Amino acid sequence: MKAKKLQFIFDEFEHQHAYKSHSELKSGHINDTFLVKTGGETHYILQRINHTIFKDVPGLVNNKVLVSNHLKSKYSNTSEEKITNKVLRFVKIKNSNLYYLKDGENYWNLMIFIDDSITHEIVKNKEIAFEAGKLLGDFLNKTSDFESDKLIDVIPNFHDMTFRFQQYNASLKSASKERLEKASKYIKIVADLKDEMHILQTLKETGKIPTRVTHNDTKISNSLFDENNQGICIIDTDTVMPGIIHYDFGDAIRTICNTAAEDEKDLSKVEFNLAFYKAYKKGFLENTVDSLSEIELKYLPLAAKTMIFIMALRFLTDYLNKDTYYKTDYLEHNLDRAKNQFKLMESFTEKKYNLT
Template sequence: MQEDKLKFLFDQFDHTSEFDSFEELASGHINDTFLIKTIAKPYFVLQRINHKVFVDVPGLISNKVAISRHLKEKLKHLPEEQLRQQVLDFVNTKSGKPYYQDKDGNYWNVMVFIEDSVSFETVNNEEVAYEGGKLFGNFLFLTSDFPASKLTEVISKFHDMSFRFFQFEASLKVASNERWNIAKPYIMQVNELKEEMHILQNLKKSGEIRLRVTHNDTKISNALFDKNNKGLCVIDTDTVMPGIVHYDFGDAIRTICNTAAEDEKNLDLVNFNVDYYKAYVKGFLEEIETELSPIEIEYLPLGAKTMIFIMALRFLTDYLNGDIYYKTAYPEHNLDRAKNQFKLIESLTEKFKETEIDNLSHKN
C-alpha cells in the first residue's frame, strides 16, 4: 500500500503525532494491519477490517471498544503507563467515531502501539504456555460480568459445529475433482468425528454450559508478552462476542500445544505437547477457575479437541471451495493447514487421558 494513502488515513484520527514511516504487520489471515511510526512515540497500529468477512464492521468495532473500556474500568487502579501496556487503547477519528470509512467502503481503526512487547507464533517453553494461560484466563475473568447479550455477533454461527458441517457439505458439491480426490482421506476423517464434535454445541444449546463474553481467536500470537516472557495484553479483539469458555480454551491450546506452526508441511514435526498443555491449564485456572462451573471444567479437554477439529474443518472447507476465505501463499496452503490440524487431533487423541483436568492436580 502506498505511503501517502496510509498517511492520509492515519491523519483522519484524533492524535497529535506526525507520520514518519510504516511497516506491514503480517500476522493474521483476514485483515490488513500496519505499524505507523511517528516522529515521537508512541507509535500506532492502523488496521483495515475486512468488511467482506465481517458484515457489521461498526458493530465489531463497537464490541472491542466496549470491552476495552470495561477492562480499563476494572484495572483503573493501575498506573496509566501500565494500563496502556495491558489494555488496548483505541483512538477516535477527528469526528469522534471509533473508525474511518474510506471512499472504497473500507473500515479503518487505530490503536496505540504497545511498546516493548513481544509475541510468539509458536511456544517454545512452559513459561510462555503458563503465562498465556494466565493472560487468556484473566481476560475471561475480567469480562465475566460484562453482559454478553450487549455484544454484536460479528460472525454469525462462528463456532457453530452444525453450521460448519453444513458449509463443509456444501463445499463437497462445488469442489473440483482434483481437490476432492486429494482431500478424500481428510473428508473421511471429518465424517468419523462428526458425532463427538457436536457434544459441546449440544451442552451449550441445552443451557448446561453458560454463554459468556469470549475472545474467539485465542491463538498465542494474539497475546503480548514483555521481554521477560510475562503476559501483558490480549490483542486482536475483532471476534469478541458471546460464546462458551471452551472456544477460547480450545483455540489457545490448538496453537500453544502444536509443536509446529499451523501450516507446517512436515507432519512428523506436528505433535501435541502435553507439558505445554499442563502449564497452560495451570495458569488458566489460576485466573478463571472460580468463575467456572464443574461441567465447564470437566469438558475443557474436549474443548481443545473440538477447536482443533473446527479449524481443520474450516481450512479443509476453504480448500474445497477454492480458497475464498483465508489468505493463501500457494495453491495447497489451506490443505496443508488442514492436514496439520488433523495430525494434531491424532496426537491429542493418543494422549487424551493425560489432558483430563482431574489428572493434572491444578490446585497444587
C-alpha cells in the same frame, strides 16, 4: 502504502502528535496494520479493517471499545500510565467516531501502541505457554461479568459445528470424484466423530454452558509480552463476540501445542505437545478457576479436540470445494492442512489420559 496517504488518515484522528514514519506489521492475515511513529513518546497502531470479511465494521469497532472500556474499569485504582500497558485504548476521529471511513469504503481505527512489547509467532518453551494461558484467563475472568448480548456477532456461526457440517455436507455433494477419493480416509473420520464433535454445541444451545465474552482468535501472536516474556494483555480484539470459553481455550491449545507448522506435509513431525498443554492450562486456570462453572471445567479437554477438529473440517471442506476460501500455494494444500490437523487430533487422543 505511501507516507502522505497514511499520514492524512492518521491526522483525521485526535491524537495531537506529529507523524514521523510508519511500517507495516505483517503478522495478521485479514486486516492491514501499521505502526505509526511520532515525534513524541507516544506511538500508534493504525489499522485498515477488512470489510469484505467483517460485514458490520461499526459494530465490530463498538465491540472492541465496549470490551476495552470494561477492562479499564477493572483498574480503577491504577494510574493511567499503567492502564495503557494493560488495556487496548482506541482514539476517536475529529467528529467523535471511533473509526474513519475513507472514500465510503475503507474503515480505519487507531490504537495507542504499547511500548516495549513483543509478540511470538510460535511457543518455544513452557514459560511462554504458561504466561499466554494466564493472559487469556485474565481476559475471560475480567469480562465474565460483561453482558455478552451487548456485542454483535462479527462473524456469524464462526464456531457453530452444525453450520460447519452443513457446509461440509454440501461440499461432499459437489466435490469431484478424484477429490472424494483422495479425501476418503478423512471423510470416514469425520463421520465417526460427528456426534462427539457436537457435544459442546449442544451444551451451549441448551444453556448448560453459559455464553460469555470470548476473543475467538487466541493464537499465540495475539498475546502481548514484555521483554522478560511476562504477559501484558490480549490484543487483536476484532473477533470479540458472544461465545463459550471452550472456543478460546481450545483454539489456543490447537495453535500452541502443534509441534509442526499448520501445513507441514511430513506427518511424523506433527505431535501434540503435552508439556505446553499442561503449562497453558495451569496459567489459564490460575486466573479463571473461581469464575468458571464445574461443567465448563469438565469439558476443557474436549474443547481442545473440538477446535482441532473444526479446523480440520474447514480445511477438508475447502479442499472438496476446490479451494474457494483459504489461499493455497499448490493443488493439495488444503488437503495437507486437513491431514495435519487430523494427525494432531490423533496425537491428542493418544495423550488425553495424561492431560491432568
